[in-house]
Amino acid sequence: QKEVEQNSGPLSVPEGAIASLNCTYSDRGSQSFFWYRQYSGKSPELIMSIYSNGDKEDGRFTAQLNKASQYVSLLIRDSQPSDSATYLCAVPKAAGNKLTFGGGTRVLVKP
C-alpha cells in the first residue's frame, strides 16, 4: 500500500461544475495535509492546507479532512478551464519535515 494514494485521473469536468478529488493516507499520526496544484512543466503551488477534522474553505476551494477514515479531499467549485492541472496531495511525516506525495490527479475542465 502506498503511503499517500490518489486517483490518477484524468478527472474531466465541465466548466462551472464541481471537481471532487480524493486522497487517502496510511500514517495515522499525520497531522498536516496539503494540496498542491501543478501546471504542466511548472512547480507545485500550495493551494490549501488543513490540520483539523472538518471542512476548510478558501475561495472556490474546500478541503475536507477525516482523520478517522484517513481521508482528505479537495472540492473545486465553479471549475474554470484555468483549473486544469495536476493536483497533488502531500502529507508530512509525523516529525513534520519531509512531504510524502500522492501520484497526483489530473483535472481537465472543459469549456
Next chain:
Amino acid sequence: EAGVTQFPSHSVIEKGQTVTLRCDPISGHDNLYWYRRVMGKEIKFLLHFVKESKQDESGMPNNRFLAERTGGTYSTLKVQPAELEDSGVYFCASNRVWGNEQFFGPGTRLTVL
C-alpha cells in the same frame, strides 16, 4: 519576496558525467528540501537541511548524490557519475518553520543519455 529559484532549468548530460544543480531558497528560510520526480512516479523526498546541517538524508538514492549547503544559504546537489535512472525533475523547496507549508522552486529537468 522572491521565490525559490533553481539553476539550471534543464540539463542534458551523458551517462558517467557530473552535474551540479543549485537551489536558492526564499530569504530567511532555514529549512531547505530536495525532491525528485522521475517519469511516471510521484514526487519523492531526497533530503532536508536545517541551515547548513543535514537534518534528514534518508531519501538520497545512493552515494553518487552529494548535497551541500555551505553557509546555510543556497544548496547544491551533485550527481557523480550520472546514470540513466537519475533522469527526472529535481525540485527544491523551503520553509521558515519546520512542518509548515513548503514553497517549491521551478525544478531542474535532468536528462541523462
